[in-house]
Amino acid sequence: MTSKHEYDDQNIFAKILRGEIPNDKVTETEHSLAFKDIRPQAPVHVLVIPKGSYVDFEHFAAEASDEEIVDFIRTAGRISAETGISRGGDGEGFRVIANTSAHGGQEVDHFHLHIIGGRALGPMLSGSEG
Numbered sequence: 001m002t003s004k005h006e007y008d009d010q011n012i013f014a015k016i017l018r019g020e021i022p023n024d025k026v027t028e029t030e031h032s033l034a035f036k037d038i039r040p041q042a043p044v045h046v047l048v049i050p051k052g053s054y055v056d057f058e059h060f061a062a063e064a065s066d067e068e069i070v071d072f073i074r075t076a077g078r079i080s081a082e083t084g085i086s087r088g089g090d091g092e093g094f095r096v097i098a099n100t101s102a103h104g105g106q107e108v109d110h111f112h113l114h115i116i117g118g119r120a121l122g123p124m125l126s127g128s129e130g
């Protein structure tokens with residue numbers, strides 16, 4: 001039976017993790033890596049990925065170890081302060097996005113969070129009133 005979480009290790013983030021293509025690193029821990037998006041949608045646009053082979057949010061939440069999940073969330077949670085977009089700090093807030101599969105618009109099938117800020121981001125979904 002084919003798993004719905006089947007992971008293709010030729011995806012671009014797997015290549016980044018193997019050091020086969022470069023990345024603009026923001027921070028790295030034992031289980032996680034954060035780097036700048038190559039096509040930023042706002043002044044701050046950072047991607048946070050687990051080092052483990054997880055296809056999407058659902059896969060990561062179901063199968064990652066507690067240690068990986070804690071490491072990942074703590075790492076993602078530090079990006080806003082490190083990039084100056086925190087609420088009530090030196091910034092005005094931000095958005096966290098985990099696109100998943102076709103309807104979610106996921107292009108790279110290695111789980112990642114987008115952390116986006118540095119300007120007002122408008123409606124939550126395109127075509128909506130907010």
Ligand code: AMP
Nearest residue numbers: 012023036037038039099105106107108
């Ligand atoms: P998603 O649509 O959620 O899968 O987003 C994938 C993101 O990865 C897009 O915002 C791309 O701009 C970004 N991306 C693709 N290739 C690279 C790369 N080599 N380095 C950094 N970001 C990338």
